[in-house]
Amino acid sequence: MKDTIEIQDVKPVSSMLRELFTKQAFEKLNYDAIKVVHSYYISAINQKAIVKQFLPLSRADIVEFLNEVVGQDTSTLSEPQKYTIEPDTETIVNEVIPMILSMLLYEILLESKASEHSSRMVAMKNAKDSATKKVSALTLSYNKARQASITKEVSEIVSGVESMKE
Incomplete structure (x- = not known):
């Protein structure tokens, strides 16, 4: 999937699914609905x-869908009026x-993309935190080993000086 999704990207797929479903209605294939499973971004x-x-x-x-687009419950709006629709309803x-x-398909793809980016962001943060802990642990181990080496050298020097005094 490319980084940016545009509505033009989903039209061929949407059209194909619509045609597939229309064929199903007339040819009685083995399904009665098309469902999409996708990741839904919450946070x-x-x-x-x-x-x-x-x-x-x-x-x-x-x-x-219209309630989501309009941003309010359309059932609370005024009673439906009888309109003349042109060219015609069909x-x-x-x-x-x-x-x-x-x-709808565009929304599904955007939700999936947002979920993917979020998952990657969380995974990268966890990897960074893990690497930071590992660096701290390795630095501590290195410093302990270096300190032990310095202490050993100082002890050897002091022992050498003490043995020379005798």
Whole structure:
């Protein structure tokens, strides 16, 4: 996976999954849903694997997605009005659903990328901390060995001087 993810990167995959699911609906293959398992970023030290249903989209899935995009509970907004949709409802759905699927897949990839970066950051910090401890332990061992060597040399010199006095 490249370092930066753009919405254009997910459109071919989203389109392929949508086509695969459409073929399934007509040809009665052995599955009834497409689910994506991915890592979900919670915090720098906490990620979890989750399963998200990608297709089919239910009305609840679309409402939940729109609530996230809008940033508030859309059910508290005014009652739905009867609108005239142009060009027509089917054309709008055929344009909006692929956009929603691409955005869902884009969100999944961004969450996974954030989790990966976080895991790497934590692993690098742990490696640095471990290396720092190892350097401290080795420095202490080196200093003890050096001190023992110096003490031994001083003792030998003192012994030599004492033996010369006699």
